[in-house]
Amino acid sequence: MAETQFRQGPSRVPFFKTMQKIPAGMMLIPLVLGVLINSFAPDALKIGGFTQALFKDGALALIGLLIFATGAQITGSHSGKGAAATTGVVLVCKTLIPVSIAIALGLVFGLEGFLGISILALLAIMGNSNGALWLAFAGEYGDERDTGAYVASAFDDGPFLAMIFLGASGLGDIPLLALVAALVPFVLGLIVGAVDREWTYILDDVPNITIPFMSFAVGTGISLGTVLTGGLQGVFLGIGVVVFTGGLTYLGYRFVLRRGPKSGIGFAAGTTAGNAVAVPMAVAAADPRFLPFVASASAQTATAVLVTAILAPLVASWVLRRAGGLTVHDPVPEIAASKADPEVQLAG
Template sequence: MQRIPGGLMLIPLILGAIFGTFAPGALGIGSFTTALFQDSALPLIALLIFATGTQVSLRTGGPILAHAGTLLVMKSLIPATLVVLLGLGVGLDGLLGISLLALLASMDNSNGGLWLAFSGQYGDERDRGAYVASAINDGPFLTLLFLGASGLGDIPFLALLGAIVPFLLGVLVGNIDAEWRRVVQPVPNIVIPFFAFSLGTGIDLGDIVTGGVTGLALGLVIAPFTGGLVYLGYRYILRRGTMSGLGFAAGTTAGNAIATPAVVAAADPRFEEYVGTATAQVAASALVTAIVAPLIAAYALKRKGALRQGGVTEEPEDPAGAAGAADAPASADDAVHGSAGGLADRPEQEQRA
């Protein structure tokens, strides 16, 4: 599973779909079997969200917050706003066989593990610290928020609150007792295969075939489009100069976003008819963007002469400075990405505009 981007989630998801298509009653024998393999998705996702929250430190320096804020606005808030505006015009069915649910679930988040891997090799402490944005957007909360606020979804306030409470509790616990960060660090590797299998049991293989093709096309659009928005933020807001190409590495769909359609449908049953195909499309997008986004980022850095073997070139000093640093926490999506290894620190290369 580690050899396939997103394999920790994609492979169990497909296995679950096989069971759900050809032997739908096999897992319905009751007791622990049904509870774990068929009905476990939502509680395990909640546990993952809690574990992600524990990794967020409130003692983060200003430059890191600026990078995280830029990443959150350009990768999540702006794309989600554009999707909502589209939805107000075309409705929940979306465009070209891609529902509004699939568009929103695949565009308003990012693969934190891939970002940590890429920024750990080519960025500095500000880029690694921007992972905080992935911790915030890595879940169903933003999708629920935008659907509810726009009126496109009938999302009860308590459903919104329920989606964010596990994350906030995780942040609280992790900052009160840092030991909890170490305790729950293995959670993603443990729970992701199980809730992915559980989600898969509710998907027909026909949805994977039809949704997978459009999902591949969706991923090919998301990587340059949302990554390009982050690039603009790096270039014109953060003024990172030749290092602005690093922003393209954020043009990804989080592996955890595969669970978002099911969570949305649980809050608003009107989306139930879209869940199967949307889940397959988001899964395909997660796979494609995990491959394409770092390639675009590396090309952009190389084109500006900022990329060399094993790191980045030295740049002129930036008067803005990069005061403060924070250790980038382990990402839930680091496990989903499956190839984020090699985050050994290199000598600091201050990237200046």
């Protein structure tokens, strides 16, 4: 009883709620703290033991856990019914076409990209979508077809597509074993989620738990100068994601799915997931040639996450309103928790 009262009592310093009030705060704030420590006290966490293992060297292990949880979600209740066509349109328009264009740019400009934007940054930002934000928005203004398309974000989460496209195009030297190693947690999660749906429910909370620690560990590998120089580029990239990938999904909704006034929902897909900040590091672990671009790509990705989390739902709402499609539906049961927790909508 005493323990229950303690858990339900007021917080002396409401760190968690403060972070929730900031768009993508659960990812951005730990990332910035990691950057500051790396910039002003770079040896503070290099003391070995559990401290270094979690806060300095723990990013890849936490990414693996996040990938495992992502696999389990595909067979969970969020997948919906009768949403195959919508899922296909969202996956093709939001992810596959933009990633293919990023690869084409890489073949023209090389790995370093252009204007300080590496191909690694483009793949991380264009190839990962914020499924939780999509789920919340589609649940409010769409129907079961739209909420079921959440599955598309599960497929594009993580470094898989980036590695596959880099390897297939020849831009990256991704060893087969490295690709298999990246896929094993996802496949295991897929199996566990299919066999035991209780695990799917338990793993729903994994992103909110792992993303802050993962982001901090990623931040300890980034300098403050990189953040300052990459911030403006990240803003433009974030706007580009909303306009380009959200716009493509809108066109898919309008001309392929023929959703009429509801086509504006497509713009809600124009986002970058919070866990996309880990993609550059995961790719570089498979192909060390990308290591020089990890810091700037991670900083640009973090900025794009913030920009898209704010801008995508605003643009989608505006387009829906102009088309007369801004009518609210009762949310399906499985998204109620996502809508109740604003951070879930932003973490991706």
